[in-house]
Amino acid sequence: MAFADRARVLSVGSVTLLAACQGAPAAAPPSPSAPASTGATTASPAASSASGPTFSFAAGKVVVLDPGHNGGNGRDPQAINRLVPAGRGQTKPCNTTGTATNAGYAEHAFNWDVARLVGRTLADKGIHVVYTRADDAGNGPCVDERAMIGNRAGAAAVVSIHADGAESAGAHGFHVSYSSPPLNAEQGAPSISLATTLRDRLRAAGFGVSSYFGKDGLAPRSDLGGLNLSERPTALVECGNMRDAGEAALMSTSDGRQRYADAIADGVFAYLSRT
Template identity: 65%
Template sequence: MVAVRVNPLPLLVGLVLLTACSGGGGTPAAAPAPSTSAPVTTTSAAASSSVASPPPVPSTSSAKPAVPVVTGKVVVLDPGHNGGNASHPKDINRSVPAGRGEMKPCNTTGTATNAGYSEHAFNFAVAQEVGNALAAKGIKVVYTRTNDTGVGPCVDRRAEIGNDAGAGAVVSIHADGSTSAGAHGFHVAYSSPPLNAAQGAPSTRLAHALRNGLRADGFTTSTYIGSAGLSARSDLGGLNLSTRPTVLVECGNMRNSAEAALMSSAAGRAKYAAAIAEAIEAYLA
């Protein structure tokens, strides 16, 4: 069921100040039937948005070893949420299977910075840059959505795309929206307890690779969720329904002023994307 297309549409930056994508109390927005969102390969660069005086991009003083070129692999990138979700609450609130016998809303709107830069736009922009970097190494890249103006797909369809592609790795890209004082930093979620072999050692190894890669590039691990940048989750449908090695990366907290400025800058998004791409390459090598 995986289609391949080359020209993703422009990004739409929404003004949605809602719930964090790790779970919270915002009003989700809509997604049409999941089958309408076909995965594709894209090569366009992500759009950028600016915020006054962004902080310096994290960097490390020690040189990292070169990652070998990986060919013949398939990676599915899942940019969380979508730009049209907020305008389709009926569709996006409908219940779909979420694994472990649970039903959950099809999708949600995601969060945004206090200045209005939306998570869905950030997710899509970073995913495009990650995909371009991986494609340059000979890796086939499949996306769960092809633009930032549509709705959905639902979480069960997102998992299905990764399963159908026979992905060597599935990485869902998000940003959080915690309003807890001082909350900042990234974390990587994985399904636990595992429901199949792929959710066991392969997914935990992928989670460690992403955590280590982001930390090596100077990003700080979360101060408010998980432990040392890792978070075992049993409630995320995209992870529960996957039969491939799968993780969800919360790149940081959009309600933290410093991280919001970083995520809202082109340089910051490029830095996140480079770290994620290198970590995926290291995992596949």
């Protein structure tokens, strides 16, 4: 398991990077001041040093961003294929490699870039951001550990960022998932509100809802470990279908990824304003 039982936490402004203690070395974060103490729960909110307005309802709250998969997953199949708890009495492989566009642009790289862009916007508004992985070069963490990171951080919101790889003809559009039926109070109304708000802001930004999964851009699920094991308001965004030519082209550009990130960050702000 590349993501060790104990994580190393690096604070950069109001952003926390949870780095693996084993496996591929984490990429150095930009100009860190000093490592913080061990464990996500020790991370404390920090005020933004960036210029621009700070949202009083959001400043100091903790948001966990979970960029799906990891760049090194394919190099360690034994680690990522081992079974871990996935909630509802299920077990699932620790993690997977994710999908890619037909031209070879990998989902894990898309997820990582969009998560960093979202995190930068949130941190600039005084929100304390925790990532479930520190770079795009390692493997893991497992789905159960990703959920535990959000739980330990006491996150006001957990957002998992993915892209889909549906092969069916004409499959396109985004969908947002949440755990259903809920296993605890936070998986009920809070998670539904988070998912619905993210859906609304993505749609307002011009992204079309999924033509092939869920209904009206929402897809309640009972089979995703990261959602089932969460004790915090949690939603998973499938930003679009990487096998659709139009969406693949958008995801493969920096401007396209910024558009996705802006909409997701906007959704987080809107959700936090009501909590």
